[in-house]
Amino acid sequence: MKTVDEFHDRNGFSEKEFLQSYNPNAFERLSLSVDAVIFSIDIESQKKNYRKLDDQRLTVLLVKRNEHPFIGKWSLPGGFVGIEETLDEAAIRIIKNKTGLDNLYMEQLYTYGNPNRDPRMRIISCSYLSLLDRSKFELSQSPLVTDSAWFEVETMEHKLVLSHADERIEVAIEKKETRNGKIKSMEYKTVGGSKLAFDHGTLLLDGLMRIRHKIDYTDIAFNLLSEEFSITQLQQIYEIILGKKLLAPAFRRKISTKIQETGKYSQEKGHRPSQFFVYREEE
Amino acid sequence: MKTVDEFHDRNGFSEKEFLQSYNPNAFERLSLSVDAVIFSIDIESQKKNYRKLDDQRLTVLLVKRNEHPFIGKWSLPGGFVGIEETLDEAAIRIIKNKTGLDNLYMEQLYTYGNPNRDPRMRIISCSYLSLLDRSKFELSQSPLVTDSAWFEVETMEHKLVLSHADERIEVAIEKKETRNGKIKSMEYKTVGGSKLAFDHGTLLLDGLMRIRHKIDYTDIAFNLLSEEFSITQLQQIYEIILGKKLLAPAFRRKISTKIQETGKYSQEKGHRPSQFFVYREEE
DNA sequence: CAATGTTATTATCACATTGGTAATAACATA
DNA sequence: TATGTTATTACCAATGTGATAATAACATTG
Numbered sequence: 030m031k032t033v034d035e036f037h038d039r040n041g042f043s044e045k046e047f048l049q050s051y052n053p054n055a056f057e058r059l060s061l062s063v064d065a066v067i068f069s070i071d072i073e074s075q076k077k078n079y080r081k082l083d084d085q086r087l088t089v090l091l092v093k094r095n096e097h098p099f100i101g102k103w104s105l106p107g108g109f110v111g112i113e114e115t116l117d118e119a120a121i122r123i124i125k126n127k128t129g130l131d132n133l134y135m136e137q138l139y140t141y142g143n144p145n146r147d148p149r150m151r152i153i154s155c156s157y158l159s160l161l162d163r164s165k166f167e168l169s170q171s172p173l174v175t176d177s178a179w180f181e182v183e184t185m186e187h188k189l190v191l192s193h194a195d196e197r198i199e200v201a202i203e204k205k206e207t208r209n210g211k212i213k214s215m216e217y218k219t220v221g222g223s224k225l226a227f228d229h230g231t232l233l234l235d236g237l238m239r240i241r242h243k244i245d246y247t248d249i250a251f252n253l254l255s256e257e258f259s260i261t262q263l264q265q266i267y268e269i270i271l272g273k274k275l276l277a278p279a280f281r282r283k284i285s286t287k288i289q290e291t292g293k294y295s296q297e298k299g300h301r302p303s304q305f306f307v308y309r310e311e312e
Numbered sequence: 313m314k315t316v317d318e319f320h321d322r323n324g325f326s327e328k329e330f331l332q333s334y335n336p337n338a339f340e341r342l343s344l345s346v347d348a349v350i351f352s353i354d355i356e357s358q359k360k361n362y363r364k365l366d367d368q369r370l371t372v373l374l375v376k377r378n379e380h381p382f383i384g385k386w387s388l389p390g391g392f393v394g395i396e397e398t399l400d401e402a403a404i405r406i407i408k409n410k411t412g413l414d415n416l417y418m419e420q421l422y423t424y425g426n427p428n429r430d431p432r433m434r435i436i437s438c439s440y441l442s443l444l445d446r447s448k449f450e451l452s453q454s455p456l457v458t459d460s461a462w463f464e465v466e467t468m469e470h471k472l473v474l475s476h477a478d479e480r481i482e483v484a485i486e487k488k489e490t491r492n493g494k495i496k497s498m499e500y501k502t503v504g505g506s507k508l509a510f511d512h513g514t515l516l517l518d519g520l521m522r523i524r525h526k527i528d529y530t531d532i533a534f535n536l537l538s539e540e541f542s543i544t545q546l547q548q549i550y551e552i553i554l555g556k557k558l559l560a561p562a563f564r565r566k567i568s569t570k571i572q573e574t575g576k577y578s579q580e581k582g583h584r585p586s587q588f589f590v591y592r593e594e595e
Numbered sequence: 596c597a598a599t600g601t602t603a604t605t606a607t608c609a610c611a612t613t614g615g616t617a618a619t620a621a622c623a624t625a
Numbered sequence: 626t627a628t629g630t631t632a633t634t635a636c637c638a639a640t641g642t643g644a645t646a647a648t649a650a651c652a653t654t655g
Contacts, residue, residue: 058341059395061425061436112342112434116425134493140423140438142344142399151395153344153436155423160493210417210443210535213593246529252493261632279614281633300631301621310496544603562642564604583602584650 059151063119064107064229065090066138066236067128069161069179070253070269072262085269086181087240089191089233090161091225092127093176098148099226103191103198105233106177107154120157127177134160134252139235146228156232158239160252182237184272189219189234198223200230244270248287251308257291259303260284287311342434346402347390347512348373349421349519350411352444352462353536353552355545368552369464370523372474372516373444374508375410376459381431382509386474386481388516389460390437403440410460417443417535422518429511439515441522443535465520467555472502472517481506483513527553531570534591540574542586543567570594 067090091103106127110119116137125131138156146152180191180198191198200223207216217238219230244250250266264280289309294302350373374386389410393402399420408414421439429435463474463481474481483506490499500521502513527533533549547563572592577585 059344061342061344110425113427115427116423116436132493134495136492137422139420140399142393142402142438144396144398153399155425209419210415210532211591212417212531212535248495249493252495259632276613276615277632278616278634279612282613295632297622297631299623299629301633303632308494542603559643559645560603561605562644565642578603580602580651582600582652584604586603 059153061110061116061153061155062107063110063116063123063157064105064154064232065120065124065127065157065159066105066233067124067133067159067161068182068236068240068253069163069166070266071163071179072254072265073164085265086183087237087269088179088181089236090128091178091180091191091193094226095176102224102226103180103196104226105156105229110155116155120159124157124159128161128166130161130166134249138232138239141228141232143228154227154232156236158236160240160249162253162255164255182233184237189230189237191225191233198225200225200234202234241270241272248308251287257293257305257307259295259305260288261303263288263306342436344393344399344436344438345390346393346399346406346440347388347437347515348403348407348410348440348442349388349516350407350416350442350444351465351519351523351536352446352449353549354446354462355537355548356447368548369466370520370552371462371464372519373411374461374463374474374476377509378459385507385509386463386479387509388439388512393438399438403442407440407442411444411449413444413449417532421515421522424511424515426511437510437515439519441519443523443532445536445538447538465516467520472513472520474508474516481508483508483517485517524553524555531591534570540576540588540590542578542588543571544586546571546589 069088069090070085071088072085090106092106094100094102094104106123108119108123108126110116111122114122117135120135120137121131124133124135136158138158141154141156144151146154178193178196180193180196183190183192184202187204188202189200191200201220203218203220205216205218207214217234219228219234223230225233240249244267250263250270253266254262260281261277263284264275264277267280268275287309288306291305291307293305295305296302352371352373353368354371355368373389375389377383377385377387389406391402391406391409393399394405397405400418403418403420404414407416407418419441421441424437424439427434429437461476461479463476463479466473466475467485470487471485472483474483484503486501486503488499488501490497500517502511502517506513508516523532527550533546533553536549537545543564544560546567547558547560550563551558570592571589574588574590576588578588579585
């Protein structure tokens with residue numbers, strides 16, 4: 030079998046020779062960062078606050094920037110990719126640093142390369158989507174607790190509203206009809222600046238779209254709940270993400286193949302106890 | 313309203329001052345390339361060659377590298393992202409250069425950042441998926457015709473086989489069970505080297521998975537056909553991509569809402585003519 | 596020109612899935 | 626014991642899907 034080295038280019042160089050004389054600065058260089066869109070839902074706390082179902086929210090983890098650029102603004106947790114780590118490794122490292130948690134659901138989302146997205150220089154950002162089981166997590170565990178917070182996410186017709194305590198961030202959204210080949214589709218794009226750093230409003234919106242879409246052909250929603258859960262809790266997760274009410278009997282039927290009874294029951298008072306279930310893997 | 317400049321960092325610098333003194337080389341730099349997985353199906357030519365339905369194939373555009381590294385090997389068409397262009401712009405430019413075509417269906421697929429994926433240096437690759445209507449396209453129109461070709465794609469249990477004329481490229485595939493949070497899933501990964509340059513076997517396999525999955529919740533398949541087509545041709549596209557036969561009446565029903573009659577009929581002999589349809593956009 | 600072969604298209608049926616409402620169950624409290 | 630609350634099951638209608646059969650519209654052949 031031929032080895033690569035047997036081939037020579039038009040200058041007569043073998044691959045080994047070529048690589049030895051290769052100048053890495055021949056092309057423009059740039060930097061790569063990873064930014065994480067970390068979602069969670071705190072069903073328990075939302076219940077304690079007497080929230081109605083339609084008032085419950087998905088939350089996203091934001092950190093306040095304490096360095097230029099965009100100092101003082103909220104941003105998605107992120108950081109630069111080290112020269113010797115893969116993108117996934119960088120995302121795991123960054124999420125661990127910001128949340129203290131490991132083994133989360135995590136997937137690469139999209140890569141943003143607008144030349145002007147960072148005022149410092151050309152920085153490409155690869156975004157990751159991550160889902161957190163809030164019962165395992167307390168913000169105080171994080172080394173960054175003083176300037177990180179879970180913001181409730183609310184989508185309205187023309188804007189995305191993020192709120193936490195008395196902070197309120199609005200991101201304008203444009204519904205835009207785009208054509209891609211023969212396919213016409215409605216795209217949701219953020220427009221203009223906001224109180225969010227960089228283009229993180231766009232990253233957040235894209236993450237939101239991804240989870241809303243992916244919830245009905247995968248089981249990612251289970252990652253937002255603890256090991257044992259009632260069907261009602263699970264249904265609430267779906268309702269919050271999809272932004273609409275679901276019918277209990279139909280939901281129960283559809284989900285029944287994916288869960289398994291535990292025989293344990295809830296201790297809530299004043300009504301029939303609900304059974305706890307666990308996620309059952311497909312065979 | 314406050315401007316960003318009013319904030320000062322711990323060194324007392326405003327954002328403007330910070331940016332003026334920013335050293336872009338403070339972090340490790342790298343390069344970014346875009347590689348395109350361009351699929352097409354040539355129904356007409358496959359019919360002329362008396363191919364049976366189950367013998368029809370999806371094809372992907374490969375170009376032969378005439379420079380180090382991987383000189384002489386086949387690769388996906390790609391190139392470096394210019395310092396002043398977005399990733400989408402780079403993909404459009406590259407596809408136009410390689411195929412001569414514009415206004416194709418195109419979407420960003422995934423970003424690959426393994427530190428060792430390129431022997432020259434750290435090069436990140438952002439892959440794009442593109443679909444081509446073969447009736448509008450002839451390879452001879454391309455400025456790169458001498459070293460580019462449509463390779464038929466065939467997936468088998470443990471390998472991906474690409475073939476064109478007497479060339480045959482095999483890419484080993486590993487079915488790997490991965491766990492991501494609570495979700496267990498089967499992933500298909502390419503293993504080891506092949507006659508394909510870089511990690512392009514992986515890019516190709518991921519593109520294949522994406523199109524197979526996306527075909528049943530979007531209308532991307534229409535991008536592989538010309539304006540007017542018979543339902544049978546459309547069904548063949550679906551069969552080729554999904555890799556299995558479909559029942560004509562069921563397919564007809566399902567697709568009927570997405571197409572519109574033209575009143576024109578095929579001229580083929582020996583049987584009932586088929587009506588031509590056009591893609592109908594949703595209201 | 597009728598019989599045959601070929602592909603296109605429609606009809607029909609059984610079955611599964613889903614949206615929706617009603618009924619029942621299992622508690623706590625008044 | 627009656628009432629309120631949530632959980633769970635039963636049931637029905639409407640819709641969608643897999644599958645086979647029937648019919649239509651040609652060309653070709655004997």
